[in-house]
Structure formats: C-alpha cells, structure tokens
Amino acid sequence: MRILLVSDLHYSMPQLDWVVRVAPDYDLVVVAGDTLIPTDGDSMELDDLLVTICPWWDGPAGRADVEALLQQDAGRRPSRWVWVYHWPPTGSPISWTGRRHYGDADLRDWIGAYGPDIVLTGHVHESPFKAEGSWADHINETWVFNAGNQIGAIPAHIDLELDGGVVTWSSMLGVETLHLDDEAAPERRVV
Secondary structure (H helix, E strand, O other), X not given: OEEEEEOOXXXXXXXXXXXXXXXXXXXXXXXXXXXXXXXXXXXXXXXXXXXXXXXXXXXXXXXXXXXXXXXXXXXXXXXXXXXXXXXXXXXXXXXXXOOOEOOEHHHHHHHHHHOOOEEEEOOOOOHHHOOOOOOEEEEOOEEEEEOOOOOOOOOOEEEEEXXXXXXXXXXXXXXXXXXXXXXXXXXXXXX
C-alpha cells in the first residue's frame, strides 16, 4: 500500500496539477486539509487498512463527534489504522511554527487512547522548515506526519510505502527518509 500525503495546497493550480499527474502511482492520495474527498467524518477501508477522516471541529458538540467516530472505528480496526486530521498535535515538532506550537491538544490525548498506527496532518505550513520543527513525530507507538507547505509547482509531500515501511519527505530542502520501525524521527538539518 502506497500513500501520498500533501496538505494546504490552497488552490495552487500547479501543485494540484502535480498531484493529479502522480496520483496513479499511489493507492491512496491524502490532501490533509483545505480540500478533502472523501471528506470529514468519512471512513474507508482499503484491503487491511482503515482510514478515518476526522472532521474539523469547533466546540464541545464537534469534539464529541470526533470522539464518537474514533470510538466507532476503534471497534472495527483491521491490522492497520490511519487517521487524517488537519491539525497536528500540540507540543509536537510537527506543530512548530517557528515561534510557538499551533496544534490540537485533544489529538495527542486521542492518540494515547486509541493508538492509531499513523496520523496524517497538515495545517501548520512551517514546521518541516524550521530548526526545531519536523515533518515526522513518534508519539507512543503512533507515527504522525505533516508535509508542510512550500511555493513552487511541486508541493512538499510525504510518500508512505506501508508494505516496506519506508516513509520519505520531499521538499525544496531535499529528501529525508525514515522507517516505520524506527524509534524516533530522523535528526533535523538546521535550517
């Protein structure tokens, strides 16, 4: 199973064209924010993979909807469970803007409670490009990713080869790779 993660393309036509051009090379293309099809609140099964697309929430009713969705999908979890969640978890290097962490505190708690294998996020454009930021974080047993946002015709993106366990981040800074068996994200280059 091969997954492409991009986020926050904000209707950049060259970047959207690039995604459409490379999409046939992937089993699943995830746009983790600002454009989602299927959309918030949906779940989908692909072979032994369950993908839960968490809705953007604001307030207690929306938060309860996310909790109910995660609880429901936890009960039917196959061997691999991936969440799409627009905000990264707060306190993580993938939520670092260069000045502060800008993430969702509840996400960290839900990761602890439900233990998905992977969470695909976006929203914080800068984190992979900042010295104390990152494109990957390992929280408990869960890998959390944020490709970030960059200018140009090709978006910053993450290629997840689930069967081989290799994850690659590509951006204007170059290419970085980790293995899903690793204990932590790779050391960052100071930017």
